Structures are given as structure tokens and as C-alpha cells.
Amino acid sequence: MKQITLKQQVLQGNKIIADKNRQILREHSVFMINLMSSPGAGKTTLLESSLPYIKKHVRIGVIEGDVATTLDAERIAAFGVNVAQINTHGACHLDAQMISRALASLDLNNLDLLVIENVGNLVCPSEFDLGENLRVSLLSITEGADKVMKYPSVFAYSDAVILNKLDLLPYVNFDMDQFLSTFQKCNPSAPIFKVSASNGEGMESWIRWLLQRKEDSCL
Structure with missing residues (x-):
């Protein structure tokens, strides 16, 4: 007797919807990224620091994922970009069905780039396409530098990693050599961008890379 776990069923169903999302985005020539981190790592601040520069080059929208409230969405909307809010009401991640509903609420004909700010979590979001x-x-x-070892999946399947709050490096016990060595073993092909989203340090390289990947997808 063959047994199929609930997790396998859930992920299989999610993959079907994710592929439909991909097709819709492709038809509208919209490039979408999934931004993941633990709570408080600085995703919203990173977007706030990036938006003024990105808006000069492409039409950008944001899907905000939060367990509750619209606080982050309100911060992003202040920059004059289209924002879709998803409240998971307890769920620790976004799934493809949630994104499908958010896409239906956005005018994809007037977007080039779409950023998903996922729910703060280093475990569950990495499993959902x-x-x-x-x-x-x-x-x-x-x-801390040990997060790559503790949560390898989210880093192993990332196309890039942003190391934020670089301005605090002199004041915390963060082993940069350990982090770089561990990440290199986990994901040797992904670039690392060292930034301080709060003061703008290193942001230019991250934004330039993102816009280049968007441009390359159109070729």
C-alpha cells in the first residue's frame, strides 16, 4: 500500500497553482521576487530604501504578507506603488493560492516588477513555490552567523542573500568569516549583498543586480 503524506499533497497542489501564477505573470511580462526573512530582519526597510531608485527604471508593485495588520503595506503605499495586502491570520507563510488572489487584485498590465514580502519566518516559506x-x-x-546552519533550506534555495544592518557590525558579536564560509558551502552560486537598509550602505549593488535580472528575463 502506497502512503502519501499530507505534506506531499499540500505541496503538490501548491505547485500546480504556482505554475499558473507563473504563466499569468509571463503573459503580462511581470517579473516577481519572493523576499524571505525572519521577523525584524528589515524586509520592509529594505523595500523603503530600494523603492525610490527602482521606481526610476521600472513599474513596481508589492504584495505584503503579514499574520495581522496593514502596517507594512501602509509604509510601502506611501511611496506611491501598488500594494496588495495578505493577512494569513496565523499561518506562518504565504502559499500560491494566496498569491493568486493577490495577483487578481493588481493591475498587472501596469507592472514590470512585483515583490512579495513574505511572512517573517525562516522555515515554512522556503517550502512553498x-x-x-x-x-x-x-x-x-x-x-547571528549561525542562521545558515540552523535554517539551511531557505538559504540553499535562494538566488541571492542580503546581509542587512551592516552599520551595527561593530556593536554585535557576528562572525563574518563563519557566515561567509558556511554560506559558500550551502549555496556557492548565490551572490551576497552586504547592506544597511537604514542608511543606504551597499544598496546600489543590490538594486543594480535586481534590475539586471529583470532585464535579462526579457531577453
Whole structure:
């Protein structure tokens, strides 16, 4: 007798919807990234710091994922971009069905780039394909250099990693050599962008890379 676990069934069903999301985005020439991190790592601040520059080059929208409230969505909307809010009401991640509903609420004909700010969590989000073109994980140095070892999946399947809050490096016990060595073993092909989203340090390289990946997808 063959047994199929509930997890396998859930992920299989999610993959079907994720592929539909991908097709819809492809038809509208929209490039989508999935931004993942633990709570408080600085995803929203990173977007706030990135948006003024990205808006000069492409039409950008944001899907905000939170357990509750619209606080982050309100911060992003202040920059004059289209925002779709998803409240999971307890769920620790976004899934493809949630993204499908969010896509239906956005005018995809007036977007080039769409950023998903996933629910703060380093475990569950890594398992769910949302239909994105890129996965980007964000880690703040205040969380410690051992997060790659503790949560390898989210980093192993990321197309890039952003190391945030670099301005706090002199004040915390963060072993940069350990982090770089561990990440190199986990994901040797992904670039690492060292930034401080709060003061703008290193942001230019991250934004330039993102816009280049968007441009390359159109070729």
C-alpha cells in the first residue's frame, strides 16, 4: 500500500497553482521576487530604501504578507506603488493560492516588477513555490552567523542573500568569516549583498543586480 503524506499533497497542489501564477505573470511580462526573512530582519526597510531608485527604471508593485495588520503595506503605499495586502491570520507563510488572489487584485498590465514580502519566518516559506522568478533571503547581522546552519533550506534555495544592518557590525558579536564560509558551502552560486537598509550602505549593488535580472528575463 502506497502512503502519501499530507505534506506531499499540500505541496503538490501548491505547485500546480504556482505554475499558473507563473504563466499569468509571463503573459503580462511581470517579473516577481519572493523576499524571505525572519521577523525584524528589515524586509520592509529594505523595500523603503530600494523603492525610490527602482521606481526610476521600472513599474513596481508589492504584495505584503503579514499574520495581522496593514502596517507594512501602509509604509510601502506611501511611496506611491501598488500594494496588495495578505493577512494569513496565523499561518506562518504565504502559499500560491494566496498569491493568486493577490495577483487578481493588481493591475498587472501596469507592472514590470512585483515583490512579495513574505511572512517573517525562516522555515515554512522556503517550502512553498509561489510562482516567483527569484527567491531572495535577507538576514540581519543581529541574528547571528549561525542562521545558515540552523535554517539551511531557505538559504540553499535562494538566488541571492542580503546581509542587512551592516552599520551595527561593530556593536554585535557576528562572525563574518563563519557566515561567509558556511554560506559558500550551502549555496556557492548565490551572490551576497552586504547592506544597511537604514542608511543606504551597499544598496546600489543590490538594486543594480535586481534590475539586471529583470532585464535579462526579457531577453
